[in-house]
Amino acid sequence: MLEDLTDFRDAPNTRYRVVPPPPAQIDPISVFLHDLQERYPWLIQLFNWHVKYQALDAYPVLQQCSWDFLWQGNPWNMNPCGTDDPRYVNAGVDYLVAYWMASAYGYLAKDQ
Helix, strand or coil: CHHHHCCCCCCCCEEEECCCCCCCCECCCHHHHHHHHCCHHHHHHHHCCCCEEECCCCCHHHCCCCCCCCCHCCCCCCCCCCEEEEEEECCCCCHHHHHHHHCCCCCCCCEE
């Protein structure tokens, strides 16, 4: 938890591209759902959602995609995403949510 809090990128929080993260163990449920949708394509239209393979464990903060707000993305995403475009700067409040949640649940001492 504390390591993730220190891994946020320095300001300004510009958009960045994430190449495929290091190989990870694939979530068997995402494999089942993806293969099911490949076999029955009408499920994609029925649920309006295309399931892709996902990692079993969430990736660390530095290997997650750049969004307006980091937590709106998928931390299990195994595909390349984002763009290297310094013209776009994200709000940068992502670490505040993580900090206050860690504080509220006792992961941080009062002096941290």
